Amino acid sequence: MGQKLRGVWVIAKKDTGIYYFKAPVLIFGLVFPFFLFLAFAIGRDISPLFLFPGIIGITLFFTASSVGPIIMPWETRMKTLERLLSCPVSIQSILLGDILAGFLFGIIISLVPLLFGLLGFGLTINNLAIFILGILFSSFCFSSLGVLLSSPPTDNPSNIMMLSNLVRLPIMFISGIFIPIEELPVAGKIIANFSPLTYTVDLLRYVFQGVSYYSVTRNVLMLILFLIIFLVSGMKLHKRNLAKRL
Amino acid sequence: MAWAIEVKNLTKYYGKLLAVDHISFQVKEGELFGFLGPNGAGKTTTQRILTGVIEANDGDAEIMGYNIQKDAFNAKSIMGIVPELANPYIDLSAWDNLMLMGQLYGISREKRNEKATLFLKMFELYERRNQKVKTFSKGMKQRLLLSMALISEPRILFLDEPTNGLDVQSARFIRNLIGELNGEGVTVFLTTHNLEEANQLCHRIAIIDHGKIATIDSPQNLRRAFQKMQSVEIGFATPFDRIDLLEKLIGVSKVKKMGDKFRLYTEAPSRVVYELTNFVRDNSLKFTTLNTLGPSLEEVFVKITEEHIGWDYEK
Numbered sequence: 001m002g003q004k005l006r007g008v009w010v011i012a013k014k015d016t017g018i019y020y021f022k023a024p025v026l027i028f029g030l031v032f033p034f035f036l037f038l039a040f041a042i043g044r045d046i047s048p049l050f051l052f053p054g055i056i057g058i059t060l061f062f063t064a065s066s067v068g069p070i071i072m073p074w075e076t077r078m079k080t081l082e083r084l085l086s087c088p089v090s091i092q093s094i095l096l097g098d099i100l101a102g103f104l105f106g107i108i109i110s111l112v113p114l115l116f117g118l119l120g121f122g123l124t125i126n127n128l129a130i131f132i133l134g135i136l137f138s139s140f141c142f143s144s145l146g147v148l149l150s151s152p153p154t155d156n157p158s159n160i161m162m163l164s165n166l167v168r169l170p171i172m173f174i175s176g177i178f179i180p181i182e183e184l185p186v187a188g189k190i191i192a193n194f195s196p197l198t199y200t201v202d203l204l205r206y207v208f209q210g211v212s213y214y215s216v217t218r219n220v221l222m223l224i225l226f227l228i229i230f231l232v233s234g235m236k237l238h239k240r241n242l243a244k245r246l
Numbered sequence: 247m248a249w250a251i252e253v254k255n256l257t258k259y260y261g262k263l264l265a266v267d268h269i270s271f272q273v274k275e276g277e278l279f280g281f282l283g284p285n286g287a288g289k290t291t292t293q294r295i296l297t298g299v300i301e302a303n304d305g306d307a308e309i310m311g312y313n314i315q316k317d318a319f320n321a322k323s324i325m326g327i328v329p330e331l332a333n334p335y336i337d338l339s340a341w342d343n344l345m346l347m348g349q350l351y352g353i354s355r356e357k358r359n360e361k362a363t364l365f366l367k368m369f370e371l372y373e374r375r376n377q378k379v380k381t382f383s384k385g386m387k388q389r390l391l392l393s394m395a396l397i398s399e400p401r402i403l404f405l406d407e408p409t410n411g412l413d414v415q416s417a418r419f420i421r422n423l424i425g426e427l428n429g430e431g432v433t434v435f436l437t438t439h440n441l442e443e444a445n446q447l448c449h450r451i452a453i454i455d456h457g458k459i460a461t462i463d464s465p466q467n468l469r470r471a472f473q474k475m476q477s478v479e480i481g482f483a484t485p486f487d488r489i490d491l492l493e494k495l496i497g498v499s500k501v502k503k504m505g506d507k508f509r510l511y512t513e514a515p516s517r518v519v520y521e522l523t524n525f526v527r528d529n530s531l532k533f534t535t536l537n538t539l540g541p542s543l544e545e546v547f548v549k550i551t552e553e554h555i556g557w558d559y560e561k
Contacts, residue, residue: 003319004319006349006352007350010349014335017338017342018335018338078335078336079333080332080333082329082331083391083394084350085298085299086298086299086322086325086329088319088323088350088351088352089350242300243260244260246299246300
């Protein structure tokens, strides 16, 4: 077990150095939510208490799932994957390492809008334990989604980026970020149930505003459910597609 | 007998395509074993199964007693691998690539540093250890890949086309190193297209064709087994083009013109030499060269793989 965890940690460190802590990725991680923030806020009378849970949720979602989708196709193209697979690490350890890197990156970048809200807009965290729980499960869940999206056996990262944007962008619009869930029409409320980001943002609203549409328990359980679905299906699809990928 | 590699009934399908067809063979500890075959014969698939990269559909493979499918971690821990289609991380330095490998194999920091320094110096990469690999030539990348394979002090080394596309000096350096490592007791499983390389280095050679092992033997025995492919080569001092006359000589099965010489294929080279000397004398000719030649490994390979006679030979 210790050897497997060591493999996961080494892969995560490798990913962080090679893929995440690069100027374009870092800048995009910060600039994209900032521009969303502007698009959101300018000309509208919106309370920071409503705004920041959405901004932090989007930042976490887009950063934790940002690089994961391209690691496997990129390593296939650069012919580093086979070398990695022949080391004493399993494909599961490699994928968990990719997930861990996205998980950490998502949390670190999300601290920026959080600090911005806490220091600049007087935001307060009403329940630290729920906040930490929500951020941890959400980041793990979104990072797992990123790795699931990388499972098609291609060596062309742009194909996966297209798929990734096709999945991730609509999620942003159905998760009660722009319009609170309670104000959505019935169809919108039903669709919002199928987005993991819905539960992250709802949890954050509870943390900052003290109110949420769903119960805290339901939000956490739904995040765990999505995490299990993304993790298990990602592992299975990657394992099934490995021979085709090489 | 201690087997370094023991393969039993190994089978791999890609969809409906049978890539590896129930193959079985063993490699002795300390042996330098060549694995040859034409493109698409199943060489790389077999090596990928043996190195735990992909799983077989059926059969078993043991590496130093560890089952590669059930005990992959221990099996992989004692291997060093240079896959054919592999690169170091080009965005990392040579040093960081070696550190990454060392960490994946669970080697202590002190030993990692010691081994990385040793191999980078041995492979003449030490001066450029902090440069990103994207600036390296193909030969330098290949030497780095070998360093990465050796950092864990493997007992068995899997090399897939290790000299493919390299300049003469780099290829020679790597060939010499393979020989030296094997001399130190490392078992080497060498997949190659280069028959001369296999001939020079390998104790035994397996030829795989259409997913089946066509034959396994020493290079010398393989050549000896193909007596019909022995030949006598003759060059004449004056222009001569009567190939039909040469074909009529006793013991000659086939004649080929090769440049300014003729190659007469036979099962009895001494008889053909005798016939040729009489022929030259009777026709008032002079010869410049007269050599008896065994079949080259290349000829044996082509014979086995093109005519699919491997199974007959083995039976």
